Amino acid sequence: MITKEQAKEYLIGQGIELPDFILDALIEQAGSIQECLDKHYLSATALLIQMYLLSLMALGQGDKYISSQTAPNGASRSFRYQSFGDRWKSAASLLRGLDKYGCANDLIPTDPTQTAHAGLWIAKGGCMCRGS
Template sequence: MVTLEQAKEYLTGQGITIPDFVLQALVDQANSIQDCLDAHYSASTALLIQVYLLALMGLGQGDKYISSQTAPNGASRSFRFQSFSDRWKGALSLLRGLDKHGCATALIPADPTAAPAFAGIWIAKGGCMCNGDR
């Protein structure tokens, strides 16, 4: 099972910051698939699947990540905004590459980068929008 501290350390390393109370809810979700993971994977692979799932869930929280930091003490932090679509697809690929048994599939958020599908028909009947007189 992934702990809150492990999740926070991993996500922070990826430049994803999530408030603890939200992160705890995400960790609970990731841990809900533990039985399936235990049945199919080693402990280390299960942990990786869970943190990659957390990364996908966390990416939905925003698209800003830390690109560089400096300290003693010329404190500086730079952020970069990479294509959300690229980050999403990369994290999803990592997760699906490991989770061959689909343990995390039901928990993967809907793809926010997918274009919505629209289908419809427009029917109009001719008429006159005249100003009273004809």
């Protein structure tokens, strides 16, 4: 099971900061698949699956991330806005590639980068015959 400290360390390393109450809820969700993970995976693989799932759920909170920080004596923080779609697809790919038994499938948020394209095609039939 993921600890709050592990989750914070991982997400901050990815440039994602969340309020504690959101992080607690996401950790609880990621922990809900523990039984399936224990059944199919080594503990290290299970931890990675939960971390990748956590990052997907956290990415859904926004696409701003910290790109640099400096020491406390010259406090500075820079943010960067990478393509949300690229970050989402990368995190989803890591998770799906590792979770071969699909333990996390029901918890993966719907891909917000997918857009539906619909069209209406109308055809009119007829005969191009010459009448005699």
